[in-house]
Amino acid sequence: MDKGGRTQKFQGFLRGIALPLLALICWGLATTQGFGGGILPTPKDVVTAFGRLLATKELQTHIQISLFRIGQGFFLATGLAIPIGILVASFPRFGQTVLPTLEFLRQIPPVAWIPVFILVLGIGEATKLAVIIYAAFFPILVNTILGMTQIDHRFWEVARLLQFSRRETLRELILPAAAPSLIAGLRLGLSNSWRALVAAEMLAAFSGLGYMIMAARSLVRMDEMFIGIAVIGVLGLLFDWGWKVLEKHLLCWQNRSCDR
Amino acid sequence: MRNTSCVGKTAHVIGKEPGFVEVINVGKRFGMGTRVLEALTDLDLIIPAGDFVTIIGQSGCGKTTLLRLIAGLDHPSEGQIKVGGKLVQGTGWDRGMIFQEPRLFPWATVAHNVDLGLPDRGQDQQADQDRVMALLRLVGLEDFAIAYPGELSGGMAQRVALARALAGSPKVLLLDEPLGALDAVTRMRMQNELLRIWQTRALTMVAVTHDLDEAILLSTQIVVLSERPGTVRRVIPVDLPYPRDRTTLEFNVFRQELVGMLA
Numbered sequence A: 001m002d003k004g005g006r007t008q009k010f011q012g013f014l015r016g017i018a019l020p021l022l023a024l025i026c027w028g029l030a031t032t033q034g035f036g037g038g039i040l041p042t043p044k045d046v047v048t049a050f051g052r053l054l055a056t057k058e059l060q061t062h063i064q065i066s067l068f069r070i071g072q073g074f075f076l077a078t079g080l081a082i083p084i085g086i087l088v089a090s091f092p093r094f095g096q097t098v099l100p101t102l103e104f105l106r107q108i109p110p111v112a113w114i115p116v117f118i119l120v121l122g123i124g125e126a127t128k129l130a131v132i133i134y135a136a137f138f139p140i141l142v143n144t145i146l147g148m149t150q151i152d153h154r155f156w157e158v159a160r161l162l163q164f165s166r167r168e169t170l171r172e173l174i175l176p177a178a179a180p181s182l183i184a185g186l187r188l189g190l191s192n193s194w195r196a197l198v199a200a201e202m203l204a205a206f207s208g209l210g211y212m213i214m215a216a217r218s219l220v221r222m223d224e225m226f227i228g229i230a231v232i233g234v235l236g237l238l239f240d241w242g243w244k245v246l247e248k249h250l251l252c253w254q255n256r257s258c259d260r
Numbered sequence B: 001m002r003n004t005s006c007v008g009k010t011a012h013v014i015g016k017e018p019g020f021v022e023v024i025n026v027g028k029r030f031g032m033g034t035r036v037l038e039a040l041t042d043l044d045l046i047i048p049a050g051d052f053v054t055i056i057g058q059s060g061c062g063k064t065t066l067l068r069l070i071a072g073l074d075h076p077s078e079g080q081i082k083v084g085g086k087l088v089q090g091t092g093w094d095r096g097m098i099f100q101e102p103r104l105f106p107w108a109t110v111a112h113n114v115d116l117g118l119p120d121r122g123q124d125q126q127a128d129q130d131r132v133m134a135l136l137r138l139v140g141l142e143d144f145a146i147a148y149p150g151e152l153s154g155g156m157a158q159r160v161a162l163a164r165a166l167a168g169s170p171k172v173l174l175l176d177e178p179l180g181a182l183d184a185v186t187r188m189r190m191q192n193e194l195l196r197i198w199q200t201r202a203l204t205m206v207a208v209t210h211d212l213d214e215a216i217l218l219s220t221q222i223v224v225l226s227e228r229p230g231t232v233r234r235v236i237p238v239d240l241p242y243p244r245d246r247t248t249l250e251f252n253v254f255r256q257e258l259v260g261m262l263a
Helices: A003-032 A043-055 A058-090 A092-106 A110-121 A123-150 A151-161 A166-203 A208-216 A222-250 B063-071 B108-116 B125-138 B155-168 B184-200 B211-218 B249-262
Strands: B020-033 B035-047 B051-057 B078-083 B095-098 B174-175 B204-208 B219-227 B230-239
Touching: A003 A043, A003 A123, A043 A058, A043 A222, A058 A092, A058 A123, A058 A166, A058 A208, A058 A222, A058 B249, A092 A123, A110 A166, A123 A166, A151 A166, A151 B095, A151 B249, A166 A222, A208 A222, A222 B020, B020 B063, B035 B063, B035 B230, B051 B063, B051 B211, B063 B078, B063 B204, B095 B155, B095 B219, B108 B125, B108 B155, B125 B155, B184 B204, B184 B211, B211 B249, B219 B249, B230 B249
Parallel strands: B051 B204, B051 B219, B095 B174, B174 B204
Antiparallel strands: B020 B035, B020 B078, B219 B230
């Protein structure tokens, strides 16, 4: 990158960090000057609590549990949604059979199912897994179908002329051609299920970041609640950044940036 | 100039020869909502193996439809098509096709695109790679093996498409205006390349073009289709020796006669 580009990037970074910094200052001023009614913790309280949660490994444990859940659920949702999406796009009759039902289910936020899941699946891991799968499934499905239907019909003719097998069609045509849409769907699915998981952990769990916030609430530990909230946000950002890196690498052919 | 059908340089060939194309009483209709579009009707054409045939005719007269039927991408509504004596019922390795656009997979490198054209790919990686490189050398693009299609010019991309089509060792190569989108200089270079490849391989070429000069320059026979619904209006053998030069008197006399016939 040339010098001008780097300066511009740095300036962009400064602009992006300005608002959080301002909020931090306002928060610090407000709480130390007696606003906030004595309930709101000071920045210092939160930092101290952060150190304590790290030292007791409490935070790490909750993070680990939430990440494990999301990993498991997201993997299963992907394994379900992509094949079903490909089938829906490939076989119109199958699509006509399942799409109306799926469209109906898609309207319901996964959180609405939590009471039902709790009654049917109990308060164990199954409920959380079900919520994650539900939340991740639809964005992945919709974008898989979109990606499939957007494949240039002329490429299908090439596949026919080159006598592609089913496997070759999937590997050489469908997956790479639908990749931009697929990645968009996966990205959306992950952030959807991350948010839904936290909700599920608040209502039906004894571990995980959502539970940590609820536990802090019952102890009126506002400082720990803030830490839970911040960690959820930061991890969500990290996921998104991961997708961006993956996208840049996998779709390098789109902007001529492939490493060679 | 005579107006006899199928008198090319190899009119003696028999129907079982791999590159021999027979179009027998073919009609093709497309349903367009409640309307029916008749694209081709009563079309009979015999293309001897090893000939270079160009198909000319007005826009929308069914030239492309005819190529697609021979390729097996579409099926005739009536009649039948045989290649090498065998009924065409779908696409096959005995026929390759290139289009006006290169239709390369933009996510795959040039080498990978050509590799996808190999009939028995994946058995021996090294052999595949050698064959791909030989094909890229044939079209003069061996230095671009790891480039992506988006990095190529139109002419280069079309040469990759040619290499990919040749990878299947077709007996018949169908060309749907593959040079139509190229600039004049690139186009002339590609015409020579097509001729060179045709002359060094046992290949029947069937090309659609709008360019009369190109038709005269390349082909052993020119097939003129009628207006829609398309049928063969006449088959004109081109009796000029190769290599042809569009600046010679003979070329231009032929051109004059051809224009007179089409008017």
